Amino acid sequence: MAERYKTAGTNVETTVLGADEIILNMGPQHPSTHGVLRVKLRLDGEKVVGSECVIGYLHRGVEKIAEHRNYQQFAPYVDRMDYVAAVSNGLGYCEAVEKLLGVEAPPRARVIRTILTELQRIASHLFWLGTHALDIGALTPLFYCLREREEILKIFEKYCGARLTTHAFRIGGMQYEAYDELEKDVERFCKDFDKRVDEYEALLTENRIWVGRTKGIGVLTADAAIAMGVTGPVLRASGVQWDIRKAMPYAAYDQYEFSIPTGKSGDTYDRYLVRLEEMRQSRKICLQAIEKIPAGPILGKVGKVLKPPPGEIYHSIEGPKGELGYYIVSDGTTQPYRVRIRPPSLMNLEALDQMIRGHLVADVVAVIGTLDIVLGEVDR
Amino acid sequence: MNDTIARSILVVSLVKVVVLLFLVLTAVAYLVWFERKVAAHIQGRWGPYRVGPHGLLQPLADGVKFLLKEDATPAGVDRFLYFSAPLLTMTLAISAIAMIPFGPASIHIFGIATPLVIANISVGLLAIFAITSVGVYGVALGGWSSNSKYSLLGGLRSSAQMISYELSLTLSVVGILLLAGTFNLSELIMRQDGYTWGHLPKWNLLNPTFPQILGFFCYFVAAIAETNRAPFDLAEAESELVAGYHTEYSSFKFAMFFLGEYASMITVACLASILFLGGWLSPFPQTPGLDWTRYLPAGVLAVAGVALIIHGVRYINVFGRIALPVLGVILGALSFLCSQPGVIDDIQGPFWFLAKVLFVLFVYVWVRWTLPRFRYDQLMRFGWKVLFPVALLNVILTSLAVVMRK
């Protein structure tokens, strides 16, 4: 088997296979690899003894494109990385460039940014919950989740006209003024969203099949998680209380009260609980934020042509999937010299191998789901 | 037995077979529609709505589509087995229904009275189990002959699963046999006649000697697994094995596996209603006080008809505004027919039988769209370590109860 695999020349197989080991290929065209991820699994029977992720099927050279666009022109491109959470991507980029320019967005813009980003976090988690449940065979939660996500997307649409790749913000503040009934819409959504989360919990949290499929699966210890650079809900489910919103507050997060849910055992079930709780916390932030949106301008003092002084900057935000960082080097011209993006999905995906070793093929699907990866962001 | 009788029996059975197969295939097609509708409403969607009013012509469109689809046969398949697998699956799935009695009354075809069952054989129950268990071959052969790793693994998995749960399925019914002492399905139903304390029907599920609640649980779980339905649909677990044993099947060959699955569902539901829910027996005792229950079939049809007319005249398109009320009028006419003295007694059996079957089918669908899927090892563990002992326990307890009672 090992011999045959090598001669086929699809990929260089460096590991020597044991006697009973076979290679199973999952993806790139596979219903539950969440896009075009390809995982090569080394199996002993049905048990995974090793794996290798082959990525890059969705590579578009986003970082290289940045070097040939000026700062404003590049902003829409970041929306296409984590297309499930475009607003968060935009926030990270805009804030990074603002930091580079040395300007700050006015308070009104920062509050609205916070509201939209938190809504985006809920939307992203909803999408994750739906597809994760779908992978484990529960088909109904997907439709419930998409129903609520739709309400969020409607708010986005009302705000900026786009639903998915929003390009909602602008370097220095906001592109558009908030529409008149933004507060009302957000409030209406938040009012019954808690009950909706209860509804998902009723379907899954105590369902014995669900617990059987997720508890003890894909365990990631806190030390291992830190060592691998895993961030976001995956890290927090391992028991590490690390959230950039609290640790290095950006936008308007320092004004609001919210807690950071953590898990204990770092298994798939904990990650599920952590994300559900995060949705509730995001709702809390939104409710606090709409109470008092300060009046004032929405755009800070930035010129039409952005020419940041030479230098470099790293700025990161807490995206729905983890730490989303932008490292930008400026050479003083209108175009960045180099942009490096730290996508949370890529770092989290690296933990996959460790998490699935010793589990079954069916668990691989569950673990890929629980990592909440978006291939647009992994491959960029 | 002379030739004319033999020939007339032949003709009568042929007519019955053709009618039944037509009905079964229609039922299967509309079961798919039913499942899609129920699933959609569980999930807050509308389901099929475009083809015909409320998607009622969807099964027809699906059938035509399956026929016209490209018939792609992958290279490297074992052609004979590759084609015979769906053939086997579908043939067997629509054959098991031949033993199912739909009512106590006889119908007249060409002046010959004949019961509402194709083959009223003394070992009907065994014959059904025999036919359904051969269905494993369709799955195993389909998986093996496709020359695809996913198909092979899917086929193997589902064969292992089907035989594992078949054991519990076989055992879960022994309790019924202990109580009834017959394999003939019509007799099995007749043994469940009567009412405990005047009102509670003596169905096997509520049998006064030993209620077959455990047996029913085992039967239903094993039957879901046996028909490869969620939460036991590991063979076609789309998120792991793509589509399992029928990954490489296209056009009508795929449809045949599909139809086979739904036909098996119907058989299993029929069997559940016969074995545990009293088959065609009415849940109401025929006392003067409850005499009105004889009009329930007519009543249900009438309500459905009126509802269809009222809803139909306001339907969004012209076709629906004509078709739905017409359907409602037909139901109304049927309802009138069912309330006539000659028909009202004949209709009781099929009505209650179909009502129970429909209920079991609804639960089937409900379960599928509610629960997540088992993992394969969990499924095997559940089958061997939980279901099998429980089914065995049911046998021992029932036999003990029967002995003590006598």
Added chain:
Amino acid sequence: MSGNLAQAYAPLLIHLLVALGLSAILLILSSLIGQHRPTREKMQPYECGITPVGDAREPFDVKFYLVAMVFILFDVEAVFLYPWAYVFRELRWFGFTEMLLYILILLAGYVYLWKKGALDWNPSKTQRDRQT
């Protein structure tokens, strides 16, 4: 008697033949009126978009055989329960004790299999060592 038997089973045979014929007609019909535009790629077995490597008919896990063997053992035993159940009312206590003994023997084998780990799909390492 033979006449009655034929009378009872002939319809079943007819049903089987008609069902087979119907399925065959549908199968042939679809291959006649369905379109055929085979290409090399289309005819390849599906492997998630990667060129398939090797033959699918490789040796598969011995566990499947184990399940089949265990199934045959227990199914034969379960089938013995059928005639017993059929005549149970006449046998009374005699039948009950006989069958209880029989089931106990069956259970002994079952417990043995359980302890051996044959009923676990993924036996732990120690169990696997014990099996071999």
